[in-house]
Structures are given as C-alpha cells and as structure tokens.
Amino acid sequence: MKKRDYTQLMAELAQAYAKHSPKSAKLHERALKYLVDGGSHSLRLLQPFAPRIVGAQGAWLDDEDGHQILDFWQGHYGNILGHNPKAVTSVLAEVLKNGYGLQTGFTDRLQIEAAQIICEQTGAEHVRFTTSGALATMYAIMLARAFTGRDLVLKVGGGWHGAHPWGLKGVGFHDGFEGVDSAGIPSAITDEIIVTGFNNPDMLCDHFREYGNKLACFILEPVIGAAGLMPATRDYMQTAQELTQKYGVLLILDEVVSAFRYRAGDAGALYGVHPDLLCLGKAIGGGMGVSAVAGRFDILSLVGAGGGNEVKFSGGTHSGHPASMLAAKTCMAHMVKNEAEIYPKLAEIGKKTRRTVTHTFTEEGIFIRFAGDRNEMLPGNSLHMLLFPYEQDRQLITPEEVRNPAVCDITLGEKVMQLALLLENVYTVHGLGCNTTAHTETEIQFLAKACRRAISRIKNYL
Ligand SMILES: Cc1ncc(COP(=O)(O)O)c(C=O)c1O
Numbered sequence: 001m002k003k004r005d006y007t008q009l010m011a012e013l014a015q016a017y018a019k020h021s022p023k024s025a026k027l028h029e030r031a032l033k034y035l036v037d038g039g040s041h042s043l044r045l046l047q048p049f050a051p052r053i054v055g056a057q058g059a060w061l062d063d064e065d066g067h068q069i070l071d072f073w074q075g076h077y078g079n080i081l082g083h084n085p086k087a088v089t090s091v092l093a094e095v096l097k098n099g100y101g102l103q104t105g106f107t108d109r110l111q112i113e114a115a116q117i118i119c120e121q122t123g124a125e126h127v128r129f130t131t132s133g134a135l136a137t138m139y140a141i142m143l144a145r146a147f148t149g150r151d152l153v154l155k156v157g158g159g160w161h162g163a164h165p166w167g168l169k170g171v172g173f174h175d176g177f178e179g180v181d182s183a184g185i186p187s188a189i190t191d192e193i194i195v196t197g198f199n200n201p202d203m204l205c206d207h208f209r210e211y212g213n214k215l216a217c218f219i220l221e222p223v224i225g226a227a228g229l230m231p232a233t234r235d236y237m238q239t240a241q242e243l244t245q246k247y248g249v250l251l252i253l254d255e256v257v258s259a260f261r262y263r264a265g266d267a268g269a270l271y272g273v274h275p276d277l278l279c280l281g282k283a284i285g286g287g288m289g290v291s292a293v294a295g296r297f298d299i300l301s302l303v304g305a306g307g308g309n310e311v312k313f314s315g316g317t318h319s320g321h322p323a324s325m326l327a328a329k330t331c332m333a334h335m336v337k338n339e340a341e342i343y344p345k346l347a348e349i350g351k352k353t354r355r356t357v358t359h360t361f362t363e364e365g366i367f368i369r370f371a372g373d374r375n376e377m378l379p380g381n382s383l384h385m386l387l388f389p390y391e392q393d394r395q396l397i398t399p400e401e402v403r404n405p406a407v408c409d410i411t412l413g414e415k416v417m418q419l420a421l422l423l424e425n426v427y428t429v430h431g432l433g434c435n436t437t438a439h440t441e442t443e444i445q446f447l448a449k450a451c452r453r454a455i456s457r458i459k460n461y462l
Contacts, residue, residue, distance in 0.1 A: 004409065006416050009461045013419045014048045020423055023064040024052045043076075043429060046418060051427070056083035058438030061427065069425045070446050072433030077225070077257050077383060078282030080335060080342065082438025087334045088286045088327050101323035110325035114284075115292075117332045121265035124278055124294035128303055128313055129320050133256035133281035134162020136291040137219065139303075139313040140277045141166045144217035144250040146311045147299045152211055154218040154249070156198045158227025158399025161219060161254050161279075170195035171226070173403035198224050199232055199397050201239040212247035217277075219252040222267045223372075227399030229383035229430070230372020237271040244276075250299070256281035256291065260332065261346075261434075262378055264339040270377060286331025288324035342437055347380020349435045352444050354384060357432070360448045364455045366462065367392055371402045386431030388412045412462075420457050424450035 018025050028049035031038035039045045051069060055062035059082055061069040074082070081087065095101050115127040130136055141153055153166055157177025161167040165185045170177040170193065180190045194211055196218075197203040208215070220240055223231045232240075244251040253275035258267035260283040268275055276299060281291035293300065293313070301307040303314065318324070335342060354370050361368040371385045374397070387396060388409040394401065401407050413431045421428050426447060 004412070004462065006411055006461060009416060009458060010419070013416070013423065013457065017048065017419060017423055021049075021051055021063065021065045021067070025049055027052045027064060046422075046429075047415065051422070058082035058084075059436060059440075059443050067425050069422075069427050070443055070450070071427045072384075072435075072439075072447075073427055073429045074434050074436050075287060076282060077229075077261070077434045078285065079287070079434075079436045080260060080283050080346070081331070082436040084287070085331070085334075085438075088330050091330045092323060092327055095326060096323065101326065104318055104321045106322075107320070108322055108325070110322060110329055111320045114290075114325050114329040114332065117329065117336060118280065118284070118292060118294050121332075121336060122259070122269070122278055122280075122294055123266075123274065125297040126300045127292050127294045128300060129290060129292045129325070130313075130316050131289045131291060131318050131321070131324075132162065133254075133279065133291050134164050134167065135316070136256065136279040136281055136293050137161035137167060137252070137254055138164040139311070140252045140254075140279050140293045141217060141219065143277060143293070143299055143302060143311050143313065144252060146302050148216045148248065148250060150214055150216040150249075151192050152194055152214045152216060153192055154194045154196055154207060154211065154215050156220055156224065156399070157195045158198060158403060159219070159221055159224060159254070160226040161221075162256075165189045166193060169193045173227075173399070173405075177399065198227070198399050199230075199236045201236050204236070204239055204243060208243040208247055208249075212243070212249065215247065215249040217250040217252050218244055219254055221254045221256075221258065222271065222273075223258040223261070223378065223381075223383060224399060225257045225383075226430070228371035228396070228402040229381070229385040229434075230397065230402070231267075231375045231378045231381065232271070233375065233397070234271055234377055237268070237273045241273045250276040252277045252279065254279045257383070260284060260335055261382065263343055264332070264336040267378070283335075284328055284332055285324060286327035288321070288327040289318070290321075290324045290328045344380075345437055346382040346435055349437075349439050349444070350380050350382035350384070352441070353382075353432075353435055353439070353447070356444050356448050357384075357386065357451060360451045361455065364452065364459065366455060366459070369396055371396050382435040384432040384434065386413055386417070386428075412458075416458055416461075417454060420454035421450055423457070424453050426450045 051063040168182040259280045277295035302311045
C-alpha cells in the first residue's frame with residue numbers, strides 16, 4: 001500500500017472551490033454561527049463547505065452561485081424519479097392550494113392506500129408508518145425483542161440502520177467493525193449487539209451456532225449501503241433465511257435504501273427471501289419523510305390494542321402526515337404502474353454509468369472498481385461506490401475490503417474526488433451515488449467529461 005499525501009492537493013482544490021462558489025462560502029460562515037458545523041446532517045457538510053442549494057429538478061441542482069450541478073446523491077439514494085418529479089409535485093401543489101395536506105393529527109384514506117400498495121408489492125400482512133429510517137429499524141428491533149422474549153441483536157459489520165442505540169455499533173471501520181460508534185449509549189444495549197460479516201455465510205453460521213438461541217433478530221440490508229452499495233450474494237441471503245428459521249430468530253430486512261430501487265417493492269423478493277419484518281423508507285416517501293415497518297401481523301399486532309399495546313411503536317406527531325402520505329402514495333403508485341419501464345431503464349443507466357466511469361479512469365491510467373460489480377443478483381445496480389483499490393485483482397465483496405484503508409484509497413474516493421468533481425459541478429457522496437430515471441446519456445457524458453477534468457487536477461498526486 002502506497003501512502004499518499006493529499007494535503008497540498010486538498011488545499012489547492014479548496015482554494016479553487018472558494019473562488020468557484022463565493023456565495024456558498026459566505027453562507028457557510030453565517031451557518032457556522034447558528035448550526036453545528038453549519039448544518040444538520042454530517043454527510044451533507046462536505047469540506048471545506050457545501051454548495052447551498054436553491055432549486056432541484058430531475059438530475060440537476062441549482063446553487064446560490066448560479067451553478068447547475070449534476071447530482072448523484074439524489075436524496076440519499078431515495079429518489080427513483082429524480083428531484084421534484086412532476087408526477088408527485090403536481091398532485092401535492094394542487095391539494096395544498098385547495099387547503100389539504102398540513103392538517104396532521106387525523107386519520108384519512110391516504111394511509112390506507114399507501115399501506116395497501118406496500119402490502120401488495122411486498123407480501124407484508126400489515127404496515128405501520130413512521131417518519132425516518134432510523135425510527136423504523138429501531139421499532140422493528142423493539143418488536144423482535146418483545147416478540148421473541150430474547151435480548152440479543154445480530155447485525156452486519158458496516159451496516160447502517162440509522163442513528164439509534166441498537167444501530168450505533170459496528171458501523172465505522174477501525175481495523176474491523178466491532179466498535180461502538182457514538183458516545184451516550186448505555187453499554188447494556190451495545191453489549192447485546194453481536195456483529196457478523198456481510199457476504200460471509202460461514203461466519204454467519206458460526207454466530208448462529210454460538211448465539212442462535214439468544215438472538216431476537218438478525219437485521220440485514222440486502223444491498224449494503226454505507227459500506228459499499230453492494231448486493232448480498234444469493235447464498236448469503238438464503239443462509240440468513242434458513243438460519244433465522246432454524247433458530248426461531250426474526251429476520252429483519254432493512255430495505256430503507258433497496259425497496260423500490262430494483263423493482264416496485266422489496267429487493268428481498270428478488271432473492272426469494274421473505275423477512276419477518278421489512279423496514280422501508282427513502283424511495284417510498286416520494287421526497288417526503290416517510291418510513292414504515294411492514295411484515296407479519298402476529299408481530300406487528302404487539303403495537304396495537306389486540307397485542308395489549310405492548311410495544312410503544314406509537315406517538316410520532318408527523319407519522320402518517322397527510323402531505324407526506326399523499327407524496328408516498330402518488331410516488332409508489334407511479335412506480336408500480338410504470339414498473340416495466342422504470343426498472344430496466346435504471347438498470348441500463350446504472351450499467352452505462354459504471355462502464356463509462358471505468359473507461360474514463362482506465363484511459364487516464366487510473367485503476368478503479370465499483371463495489372459489488374461482480375454480483376450475480378442485481379447486475380443492473382444503479383447504486384455506485386467508486387473505489388480505488390491498491391491491488392487490481394483484489395475482490396471487493398465485503399465491507400471489510402471496501403472500508404479498509406489498507407485495501408482501498410478511501411481518502412481519494414471520498415474526499416479528493418468529491419471536491420475535484422464538485423469543481424466540475426458534479427455532486428457525489430461515497431465515491432459516486434445513484435442513478436434515477438432523470439439520468440440519461442447526456443448526464444453520463446457530462447460526468448465522463450467532469451471525471452477527465454478532475455483527474456487532470458489530481459493525477460500528479462497519485
Ligand atoms: C439502510 C438504511 N437504514 C436506515 C437508514 C436511516 O434512515 P434515516 O436517515 O431516514 O433515518 C438509512 C439511511 O441512510 C439506511 O441507508
């Protein structure tokens with residue numbers, strides 16, 4: 001592994017960027033007076049400052065400095081149709097104009113219609129809505145612990161399920177994925193979390209042999225997000241299904257990213273895997289803050305009167321918020337209706353993105369890989385983490401390989417390229433991001449040109 005020093009390059013890029021975006025720079029100074037680090041979500045606060053956005057349509061953003069920026073972050077991978085899709089905004093604008101949408105606190109028909117779509121498209125028996133992916137996975141874990149009467153929670157190293165006590169162990173890579181990722185969490189909780197390996201069925205079997213009878217649940221992303229945007233292997237998913245059934249452990253699929261990304265429904269179905277509980281978020285909200293836990297009625301009923309309201313998956317002032325439910329229902333219905341067109345298109349543009357970026361870097365003499373590019377399950381993956389492995393033949397199918405700075409040049413992928421591409425008006429996170437149906441050949445060619453210019457700035461430092 002070569003030790004590369006990007007200090008001078010980052011200073012040069014930052015200087016050029018300050019010139020490129022003076023209004024955003026000024027707003028950043030003001031933001032620092034009132035907001036921690038200038039904002040409310042750490043990933044958005046890129047260094048030295050983030051572009052301040054004034055508008056967004058489809059694949060593109062407009063910023064305070066008058067740039068049009070090609071966006072691959074796309075609502076934290078939540079946008080399937082791009083930003084502000086007309087199919088959703090036209091309906092929302094109409095009802096808001098007519099005095100409907102912000103009267104939260106009541107029941108209405110929209111929740112029923114949105115829940116019905118989720119049940120029909122995923123095979124879930126029941127649904128309860130909440131407002132963020134973190135809340136959905138937290139409630140799913142509480143349900144699993146209450147239903148099984150067991151304490152331990154098995155999760156995957158590198159898996160991100162949102163910021164809550166059971167989600168904040170085994171996320172960041174520190175010579176492995178064993179650490180607790182936040183201060184302020186009782187050790188009584190973190191001691192109950194067991195971390196296993198993604199795409200490692202042997203390790204999974206070992207963990208079930210050791211802890212199986214004490215596990216309440218195994219929570220798993222079929223396409224791991226923060227640690228590679230790569231799909232699970234078929235073998236791994238089927239092993240997860242078999243082991244959870246054998247040991248009476250609930251299988252929770254966290255599909256906050258993957259639901260409605262590969263088909264109009266859950267990605268687990270593509271593996272023939274049926275979770276006990278399914279967590280959905282991001283894409284189902286059509287741009288609004290909507291998430292849900294869906295799944296077996298006998299488990300979810302613990303939330304309701306029939307189950308003695310045993311699990312307090314309740315409250316939530318903005319749960320089932322009418323404008324959010326309208327966006328969710330409209331967007332999901334659109335994706336269901338146009339499934340045959342949307343998903344082949346996403347797969348095709350996903351393939352094109354990977355091919356074009358790989359070609360561009362290769363021509364410039366820089367070796368790159370996309371995590372999970374050799375997976376058999378989702379060949380048209382539209383989620384992309386661009387990686388710079390030190391060895392060309394290194395396989396990249398586990399988070400340990402993807403997030404280990406001895407295997408991949410993480411700083412180059414995440415920080416240097418991000419700023420170099422932003423100077424070319426391309427917004428990326430974790431190496432690249434995702435496609436939407438608003439990304440076409442034109443956008444991919446724009447990205448290719450931007451990559452070439454970014455490479456010319458960084459090449460001498462590699
Ligand atoms: C797989 C997964 N689960 C849960 C979450 C948490 O969702 P939210 O940010 O809406 O709380 C995320 C967010 O990125 C995620 O990727």
